[in-house]
Amino acid sequence: MATIVDITDEKALEVKNFEFTYNGAQEPSLKNITMPIAKRSITALIGPSGCGKTTLLRSFNRMHDLYAGNRYSGSIEFEGRNILDAKEDLIKLRTNIGMIFQKPTAFPMSIFDNVAYGLRLQGIKNRSELNDRVEKALQDAAIWKEVSSRLKNDANGLSGGQQQRLCIARAIAVEPEVLLFDEPTSALDPISTQGIEKLVIELKERVSIIIVTHNMQQAARVSDYTGFMYMGELIELGVTEELFVTPKERLTEEYITGKFG
Amino acid sequence: MKTNILDKIFENSTRLIAFSILLIVAWIFTVLFQNSLDSMQGFGIDFITGTKWAPNLEKFGALPAIMGSVISTFLAMILAIPLAIGVAIFLSEIAPEKLKSPVGVSIELLAAIPSVIYGMWGLFYFVPIIRDIFGGLGIGMLTAGIVLAIMILPFMAAVTRDAMNTTPDILKESAYALGGTQWDVIKDIVIPYAKAGIIGSMILALGRAIGETMAVTFVMGNVHKISTDITAPATSIPVTLANEFTEADTDLYFSSLFELAFILLIISFSIISISKFYFLRKSRRA
Ligand SMILES: Nc1ncnc2c1ncn2[C@@H]1O[C@H](COP(=O)(O)OP(=O)(O)OP(=O)(O)O)[C@@H](O)[C@H]1O
Ligand SMILES: [Mg+2]
Numbered sequence: 001m002a003t004i005v006d007i008t009d010e011k012a013l014e015v016k017n018f019e020f021t022y023n024g025a026q027e028p029s030l031k032n033i034t035m036p037i038a039k040r041s042i043t044a045l046i047g048p049s050g051c052g053k054t055t056l057l058r059s060f061n062r063m064h065d066l067y068a069g070n071r072y073s074g075s076i077e078f079e080g081r082n083i084l085d086a087k088e089d090l091i092k093l094r095t096n097i098g099m100i101f102q103k104p105t106a107f108p109m110s111i112f113d114n115v116a117y118g119l120r121l122q123g124i125k126n127r128s129e130l131n132d133r134v135e136k137a138l139q140d141a142a143i144w145k146e147v148s149s150r151l152k153n154d155a156n157g158l159s160g161g162q163q164q165r166l167c168i169a170r171a172i173a174v175e176p177e178v179l180l181f182d183e184p185t186s187a188l189d190p191i192s193t194q195g196i197e198k199l200v201i202e203l204k205e206r207v208s209i210i211i212v213t214h215n216m217q218q219a220a221r222v223s224d225y226t227g228f229m230y231m232g233e234l235i236e237l238g239v240t241e242e243l244f245v246t247p248k249e250r251l252t253e254e255y256i257t258g259k260f261g
Numbered sequence: 262m263k264t265n266i267l268d269k270i271f272e273n274s275t276r277l278i279a280f281s282i283l284l285i286v287a288w289i290f291t292v293l294f295q296n297s298l299d300s301m302q303g304f305g306i307d308f309i310t311g312t313k314w315a316p317n318l319e320k321f322g323a324l325p326a327i328m329g330s331v332i333s334t335f336l337a338m339i340l341a342i343p344l345a346i347g348v349a350i351f352l353s354e355i356a357p358e359k360l361k362s363p364v365g366v367s368i369e370l371l372a373a374i375p376s377v378i379y380g381m382w383g384l385f386y387f388v389p390i391i392r393d394i395f396g397g398l399g400i401g402m403l404t405a406g407i408v409l410a411i412m413i414l415p416f417m418a419a420v421t422r423d424a425m426n427t428t429p430d431i432l433k434e435s436a437y438a439l440g441g442t443q444w445d446v447i448k449d450i451v452i453p454y455a456k457a458g459i460i461g462s463m464i465l466a467l468g469r470a471i472g473e474t475m476a477v478t479f480v481m482g483n484v485h486k487i488s489t490d491i492t493a494p495a496t497s498i499p500v501t502l503a504n505e506f507t508e509a510d511t512d513l514y515f516s517s518l519f520e521l522a523f524i525l526l527i528i529s530f531s532i533i534s535i536s537k538f539y540f541l542r543k544s545r546r547a
Pocket of ligand 2: 053055
């Protein structure tokens with residue numbers, strides 16, 4: 001059985017007995033996951049390649065529903081309801097639970113339009129409201145100074161690190177409750193990585209964050225809680241310092257001491 | 262040593278073939294131009310602006326044929342573009358996996374049907390329908406436009422679908438992750454991303470439609486008259502060429518037909534150049 005730390009604070013999300021199988025796969029990619037996610041804190045997900053980190057992360061905003069034939073069971077509670085319910089409004093869910101991808105994904109439009117995109121989807125047309133919220137999001141994502149003079153330029157002209165911060169600005173512009181990051185710095189240089197890490201830490205004042213990372217130092221630097229996954233299961237969820245210093249499970253210890261993975 | 266000689270022979274023969282293609286293009290241009298000279302000198306700009314095509318009076322004005330080509334092609338594009346985009350959206354974004362491949366293959370098969378078959382089908386099964394609806398003979402620019410549209414639709418849809426399929430999943434997912442609907446993603450992400458490819462396919466289809474002979478000859482009539490009624494019989498440049506060379510009994514008639522062909526070549530050449538420009542821009546960006 002997995003060792004799951006007791007989280008007494010308020011929870012942003014609560015996964016219960018979650019199982020997930022990809023379309024056409026024989027074996028489930030996630031097995032019996034039960035995992036609380038603390039509110040306004042950062043939870044890191046670590047584990048060897050293929051253990052199911054991305055799969056779990058993409059379950060929180062029902063990304064898997066974009067592709068036919070994926071099966072899942074169990075429940076994920078968010079704001080008092082089970083978001084796996086068939087009646088769940090996915091459009092609304094995804095504005096509440098945002099996602100940042102591994103590679104920067106600037107849309108083929110201007111910097112301004114990128115950040116305004118989610119706002120416009122919500123029907124906000126008022127020019128000055130759009131201007132204000134775009135500026136605020138860009139400031140919060142620590143990229144305003146670099147782009148304020150060229151908001152009309154194509155977003156694809158930005159560097160990788162800038163584009164990733166633009167994607168963060170785009171995600172926080174709609175003011176989500178939860179942000180999901182899937183290895184957000186794996187395509188970036190060390191300086192940009194530092195910038196993103198700093199940003200993630202600042203963001204937790206307002207949002208609950210789940211971050212998948214291959215980099216254990218990164219998990220240790222930014223997160224409050226860390227979950228270790230292995231072969232589709234959550235082996236251990238603990239307070240970050242405790243998990244890295246005194247892991248309770250043998251597998252966790254072997255992984256963080258570099259015996260495999 | 263021996264392979265070196267073989268290499269040289271191979272290299273030189275491929276070079277020869279490549280150059281001979283250039284040579285043939287230059288040759289065709291020259292031949293068309295030379296044979297047009299009589300007509301060019303005789304009529305000047307009046308050839309292009311003249312509305313009367315009366316071989317028995319030795320009067321040749323190409324405007325009805327040029328207009329016929331332009332208008333029937335324009336009609337074809339207007340009809341085909343929205344349909345092709347619709348089919349492409351369905352095939353790349355909406356259709357379930359099981360349907361994508363069979364429908365996609367049938368569309369590619371449609372694109373392979375020789376144009377003369379579209380012409381026959383148009384004459385025997387389409388002309389009567391147009392006749393029933395609009396009266397008259399049922400042949401003319403409208404019928405030609407519709408048959409052309411059906412003919413270019415599969416190619417346009419297939420290329421547009423391919424362009425849409427190049428949109429990275431992660432880009433689409435990013436838009437869904439912000440609360441986009443399927444329609445939002447199609448209109449804001451997929452279409453802008455595939456824009457260069459879509460425009461390129463349209464221009465290539467345009468080039469094909471404007472030079473198309475067989476599909477149109479059956480359903481256009483061959484009447485050199487500018488009419489405001491698109492259901493009246495008309496003509497186009499290729500239709501005139503296909504019909505009238507056997508009747509060209511004077512040098513001037515003969516030369517006028519060549520000038521028509523020269524005009525068509527210039528039009529097609531320009532269209533292909535523009536589309537090349539678009540494709541080049543696209544591949545440079547990728
Ligand atoms: N689209 C898919 N269809 C079928 N199986 C998949 C799909 N995506 C992932 N899998 C499988 O699900 C399991 C978990 O994959 P997942 O991508 O969640 O791993 P991960 O922990 O994110 O790995 P990495 O660290 O390499 O990103 C793997 O066995 C993988 O092969
Ligand atoms: Mg992953």
